[in-house]
Amino acid sequence: VDVKQKYLDQAEMLRKLYDSKGIKVFELLGSPGSGKTALAEAVIDRIKDKYKILYFGGDVASTLDAERVAKHGIEAVEINTGGICHLEPSHVMEALKNVDLSKYDIMFIENVGNLICPINFPLGAHKRILVVSVAEGEDKFVKHPMSTKAADVIVISKVDLADAIGVDVKKMEEDARKLNPKAPIIKVSVKTGEGIDELVKALGL
Amino acid sequence: VDVKQKYLDQAEMLRKLYDSKGIKVFELLGSPGSGKTALAEAVIDRIKDKYKILYFGGDVASTLDAERVAKHGIEAVEINTGGICHLEPSHVMEALKNVDLSKYDIMFIENVGNLICPINFPLGAHKRILVVSVAEGEDKFVKHPMSTKAADVIVISKVDLADAIGVDVKKMEEDARKLNPKAPIIKVSVKTGEGIDELVKALGL
Ligand SMILES: Nc1nc2c(ncn2[C@@H]2O[C@H](COP(=O)(O)OP(=O)(O)OP(=O)(O)O)[C@@H](O)[C@H]2O)c(=O)[nH]1
Numbered sequence: 001v002d003v004k005q006k007y008l009d010q011a012e013m014l015r016k017l018y019d020s021k022g023i024k025v026f027e028l029l030g031s032p033g034s035g036k037t038a039l040a041e042a043v044i045d046r047i048k049d050k051y052k053i054l055y056f057g058g059d060v061a062s063t064l065d066a067e068r069v070a071k072h073g074i075e076a077v078e079i080n081t082g083g084i085c086h087l088e089p090s091h092v093m094e095a096l097k098n099v100d101l102s103k104y105d106i107m108f109i110e111n112v113g114n115l116i117c118p119i120n121f122p123l124g125a126h127k128r129i130l131v132v133s134v135a136e137g138e139d140k141f142v143k144h145p146m147s148t149k150a151a152d153v154i155v156i157s158k159v160d161l162a163d164a165i166g167v168d169v170k171k172m173e174e175d176a177r178k179l180n181p182k183a184p185i186i187k188v189s190v191k192t193g194e195g196i197d198e199l200v201k202a203l204g205l
Numbered sequence: 206v207d208v209k210q211k212y213l214d215q216a217e218m219l220r221k222l223y224d225s226k227g228i229k230v231f232e233l234l235g236s237p238g239s240g241k242t243a244l245a246e247a248v249i250d251r252i253k254d255k256y257k258i259l260y261f262g263g264d265v266a267s268t269l270d271a272e273r274v275a276k277h278g279i280e281a282v283e284i285n286t287g288g289i290c291h292l293e294p295s296h297v298m299e300a301l302k303n304v305d306l307s308k309y310d311i312m313f314i315e316n317v318g319n320l321i322c323p324i325n326f327p328l329g330a331h332k333r334i335l336v337v338s339v340a341e342g343e344d345k346f347v348k349h350p351m352s353t354k355a356a357d358v359i360v361i362s363k364v365d366l367a368d369a370i371g372v373d374v375k376k377m378e379e380d381a382r383k384l385n386p387k388a389p390i391i392k393v394s395v396k397t398g399e400g401i402d403e404l405v406k407a408l409g410l
């Protein structure tokens with residue numbers, strides 16, 4: 001059996017499950033510390049009065065991210081992968097056993113901080129949001145074409161730091177655009193609030 | 206055959222090879238954009254008059270890092286892993302086929318930007334240097350205990366950005382110390398030059 005096909009089939013099953021429960025699912029991907037949780041927190045704060053929200057956070061260790069998100073008054077579950085550097089559909093299926101999806105309108109799944117593997121293991125989400133921070137340097141889209149090409153939405157995060165790091169955000173945008181002509185590319189700073197409303201709109205929320 | 210043992214045996218063979226050629230090998234590990242190449246460049250600039258240096262850079266795509274290091278006048282080789290999220294001993298063995306190690310005193314191996322897998326695949330280096338930047342947030346040591354525990358030297362990089370990100374560097378140091386009581390923990394900024402001499406000393410150069 002083709003291993004890759006097995007994962008794709010499981011992702012398809014997850015998507016059917018989400019659709020049967022009428023829940024919209026957004027996945028956050030990116031390097032360790034690229035700002036995925038901070039972004040989820042900022043978006044959740046803007047929309048939590050309109051939607052019932054569930055958050056799943058994937059990490060190799062700790063429950064820190066779910067604890068941060070839970071402080072915003074929403075249901076947050078940490079999935080520990082036990083060392084695997086990406087979430088797999090079976091991790092999500094397992095975590096869903098304890099949850100009644102029909103209670104929620106929206107689910108965020110934050111994948112393990114890793115710019116390489118997670119993109120190869122879809123989790124059935126309606127939109128996959130790749131978060132690349134300026135703090136990682138100008139070259140991450142060029143160096144990671146697979147993740148850049150497969151994203152549905154691309155966020156360039158922490159743009160408030162561009163001068164301190166010495167990166168040209170325009171160049172990052174052009175690099176991302178060349179690899180992925182379709183995805184909206186949104187410049188965001190959780191510190192200044194820049195781009196958060198634009199992201200909420202791009203997610204159709 | 207135990208797969209893990211196979212890798213450890215290969216790492217052992219590499220170590221024996223390095224020692225037979227009298228070359229000291231330092232491996233750089235850490236998240237994408239944690240500052241591994243910038244650190245290698247800064248250290249190389251300080252020691253290139255004393256030592257003959259070879260640099261190997263591992264990445265899933267591009268030759269950008271080797272090109273940056275080559276500008277410092279030293280031999281720099283890029284190893285493209287073709288998508289694998291970490292270097293394996295066989296990648297290094299393959300690259301060494303085109304190199305006469307006896308010409309060099311020191312080799313730097315920069316692993317693929319990934320805070321999870323690379324630590325599980327030793328490459329025979331005499332010292333493994335884990336580079337965690339303040340830009341990734343305060344919690345990376347706590348969230349990545351495996352990498353933190355296995356490092357021989359720990360660098361907290363980009364400390365010039367601590368205020369802009371809002372992290373407590375002292376707390377990061379304490380977290381790292383709790384998990385790894387032996388490794389020197391060095392605070393570094395390539396921008397201000399802070400800590401580079403201390404790192405050179407910690408490497409015995
Ligand atoms: N200056 C600035 N700092 C930010 C921004 N967004 C996040 N940060 C900081 O960046 C660090 C990492 O943010 P997180 O939200 O933990 O990143 P993450 O991608 O969820 O990290 P992992 O889950 O460990 O992969 C934290 O110290 C945040 O405060 C931003 O827009 N500007």
Ligand SMILES: Nc1nc2c(ncn2[C@@H]2O[C@H](COP(=O)(O)OP(=O)(O)OP(=O)(O)O)[C@@H](O)[C@H]2O)c(=O)[nH]1
Nearest residue numbers: 136137237238239240241242243318363394395396
């Ligand atoms: N402010 C500041 N920026 C730094 C420092 N060190 C590196 N940078 C910047 O951080 C970004 C990433 O640095 P790199 O050296 O490319 O990081 P890397 O770990 O080699 O990245 P990968 O090889 O892609 O994993 C670049 O824009 C650097 O200029 C520092 O000490 N302070």
Ligand SMILES: [Mg+2]
Nearest residue numbers: 036037065110
């Ligand atoms: Mg997070």
Ligand SMILES: [Mg+2]
Nearest residue numbers: 241242270315
């Ligand atoms: Mg590099």
Ligand SMILES: [Zn+2]
Nearest residue numbers: 084085086117
């Ligand atoms: Zn993986």
Ligand SMILES: [Zn+2]
Nearest residue numbers: 289290291322
């Ligand atoms: Zn790996």
